[in-house]
Amino acid sequence: MAPDVIPIAAAKLRHQLAARLADGGWLRSPAWRAAVEAVPRHEFVRCFYRQTDAPGLTTWTPVTADLLGVEEWLRQAYAxxxxxxxxxxxxxxxxxxEPVVGAHPTSSSTLPALVVHMLEELRLHDGMSVMEIGTGTGYSAALMCHRLSPGRVTSIETDPDVAARARDALKRCGYAPRLVVGDGLAGFPEGAPYDRTIATCGVRHVPYAWVRQTRPGGLVLTTLRGWMRSLGLVRLTVGHDGRAEGRFIDGDPSFMIARQQxxxxxxxxxxxxxxxxxxxxxxxxxxxxxxxxGFVAQLAMPGVRFFSMPDDDGTPCTYVLDGTNxxxxxxxxxxDDAWNVRQGGPVALWDVLESSLDTWCTAGSPEPxxxxxxxxxxxQxxxxxxxxxxxxxxxxxxxxADGFV
Known part of the structure; x- marks a missing residue:
């Protein structure tokens, strides 16, 4: 594929992606559909990795235009x-x-369905300002720049190398939001107050700095998660009294947890x-x-992780360990329908879990x-x-004295 044909092919793929997202119910408003059709995702993922189906340890293979050809690279970039x-x-x-085996992903371009789902749920309107926690590749920042204007978008990235790549990609696409390299959990008070705050990383708790820096009546949208699993996407409304409150929009969207947590x-x-x-x-x-x-288990035992392995006599065991205490x-x-639990330490973990599950079941086992x-x-x-x-x-x-550290 000749270089001058890439923009034409990419534009076609963007329109196809927007149509798929709309058909799936993720993309609902004309303004966000126009952004998806306009922002060239391939500029933000010139090089990336995809997981393979190979048995054994998780293996990732590189994807670039040179390795797979321009046409296949573009197709995967718009998947x-x-x-x-x-x-x-x-x-x-x-x-x-080279292929990567058994590594831990720490930056990515999130699947577009989840990106636009969150942007739709952010309830942005013309003239609003937004603070994004986790610039990543810069793709979602570009969508917000197209929807609002670059001057109304502040995006914070903790990793200097990731931030530099995002800045280059945004510049290639003609967008110049305020990009900050720093601790996203601390927000960026120099640009406050914001009408909206959105986090593209998972957090174990909501940093109170986000609440302080979002105007009363504004929204904070983030994914709460723990060390075992994701809890879900939550949207909070900030009150005049400094309290933020809201409900889970859905359960189990998975984002990489903030590195600080x-x-x-x-x-x-x-x-x-x-x-x-x-x-x-x-x-x-x-x-x-x-x-x-699992949602209830994560709430009941926030410091827990677990794994299975046989004990010394070969009996299969599942170990549930709280590294905090x-x-x-x-x-x-x-x-077939009963288990034995052996527990110890300052907190009887399984007692706490059973009590929480009983409370949940008594309420009718509701959804997140x-x-x-x-x-x-x-x-919190x-x-x-x-x-x-x-x-x-x-x-x-x-x-x-002024909130959480």
């Missing part, structure tokens, strides 16, 4: 897929890219075989992985959209049904 652009916080040598490398200490006290439980490790049960629970199968979030300068909690209903505290950091 409704997440395209990985960095692993383990390290830049890639694109002069000779990522889990520690160590999962915790495996307990000795004679540690803790044992009893039976009706809940096995499946409650940690199924969608709705050394509490643990160990699950082993007892029968029946849960909401309240954020103040002193506490997720509640069920209404703000005065059953609630779970989010793992927010210690407060300071």
């Amino acid at each position: 409704d897929d997440t395209l990985i652009t960095q692993f383990d916080g390290q830049e890639i040598d694109w002069t000779d890219p 990522d889990a520690p490398a160590s999962l915790g200490t495996i307990p000795a075989p004679d540690n803790g006290s044992s009893r039976t439980t009706p809940y096995g490790p499946g409650v940690l992985t199924t969608a709705r049960h 050394e509490s643990f629970a160990v699950l082993t199968s007892k029968s 959209t029946e849960f909401g979030v309240t954020v103040t300068a002193k506490s 909690r997720v509640w069920l049904g209404a703000p005065d209903g059953p609630s779970w505290r989010l793992p927010a950091p210690a407060e300071t």
Whole structure:
């Protein structure tokens, strides 16, 4: 494909992508459809990685125009897929890219369906200003620039290399938003107050700086998640009293967690075989992985991660470890419908989980959209049904005189 043909082919692919997103119900408004049809995503993903189906450790293969040809590169650039652009916080040598095995993605261009879904739910109007946390490739910032104007968009990226690539791509496309390299969890007070704040990374709690920097009546849109799983996309309205409150829009959209809130490398200490006290439980490790049960499990045990491996005598075990306080629970199968749990440490993890699941089941096992979030300068909690209903505290950091650190 000749270079002068690329813009024509890319424009056709953009219109096809917009049509697919509209047909899927993700793209609803003419203004955002016009942005998707205008912003050249391929300029933001000139080089990227795609996951393969190879057995064993997760393997990623590089995708560039030189490796696959311009036509196939363009086709993949406009697929409704997440395209990985960095692993383990390290830049890639694109002069000779190699397959990557067993690495941890740390930057990407999120699948367009989720990008436009969030932008639609942000309820932007002409003349508004927006702060974006997590510039990434710069594609979503470009969409907002097209919708509003570059002068009304502030985007913050913690990784200088990622930010530099985004700046170059935005410049190639004719967009010049305010780009900030720094800690997105602290926001950018110099540009406040913003009408809207949107985060394209997952957070364990909502940084109160975002609430302070969003005007009363404005919206904060972010994905809450934990170290086990994503909780969901939540939209908060900022009040005049400094409180932000709202509901989950949907459950389980998955974003990379903000690097400042990522889990520690160590999962915790495996307990000795004679540690803790044992009893039976009706809940096995499946409650940690199924969608709705897992949502409640993440709320109940915010500092937990888990894994399965045989113990010394070969019995399959699931270890549930809280790296923040050394509490643990160990699950082993007892029968088809019963399990044995051995737990210890300062918090009886499985007791807490069972209590939360009982509360949820008593309420009729509602979907995540029946849960909401309240954020103040002193506490953050997720509640069920209404703000005065059953609630779970989010793992927010210690407060300071002007909010959270």
